[in-house]
Amino acid sequence: MSAWLLTDNAGDAAARAVLELLPQSKRLKPKAKDWNQQLLDYQKQLFQQHHQPEDDLTL
Known part of the structure; x- marks a missing residue:
């Protein structure tokens, strides 16, 4: 199971409950x-x- 919880106090409390x-x-x-x-x-x-510049390319 994956639960995408915030890293605030509420998220910490929810994580403890899930664990x-x-x-x-x-x-x-x-x-x-x-x-x-x-x-x-x-x-x-x-x-x-x-989308890096292509300055490194030489012919």
Whole structure:
């Protein structure tokens, strides 16, 4: 089961409740402030990788 919880007090409380009901579960925390920002950062990173200047190309 995956639960995408915030990393605030409410998210921590919800995570504790899930872990109590499902002890085999594992909580993953985003590197960013929340999961939405994590996804936006990842999207930005992918865009930058695919749209780098092609100055390094020589013929």
